[in-house]
Amino acid sequence: MTQNHDHDHQKQDVLQENLYALLGADQLRNIITQFYQEVFNDVMIGYLFLGQDRQRLIEREIEFSARMLGATDITYQGQPLTKAHQKHPIRYGHFHRRNQILLNTLKRLKINDQIIDFWMDHQQKLANAILGKADQDSSCNSTSQK
DSSP: HHHHHHHHHHHHHHHOOOHHHHHHHHHHHHHHHHHHHHHOOOOOGGGGTTTTHHHHHHHHHHHHHHTTTOSSSOOOOOOOHHHHHSSSSOBBBHHHHHHHHHHHHHHHHHHHHHHHHHHHHHHHHHHHHGGGGGGGGOOOBBSOOO
């Protein structure tokens, strides 16, 4: 059983490496730049980004996403996600709105379906890190603040 489990992890590593290679650095930068343009201007969640350094967020998101997609030559230089988001009043609906904007961006740019599926699945797995207690309660009043 362990051999199969190890094989699955190796297969996943190859898949991720292929996804980053398939996407490419320029396309990743384009996706993240367009995504943050929409997030900053969004009527539902844009206010959460007031006063934030957009270019710094883009750079950290590129690093994080590149690593998630399998890049081995890029280092994420940001804070752990839980720490980075704990001071922001992020609600359950905000998290899902952000993911919907990302999905819309990926589809609009006609990104490979395999990349979209993997990326969006990974985003859902980040809910606990981003929301903390808010993820356990779907009411609009729950936030990442404790």
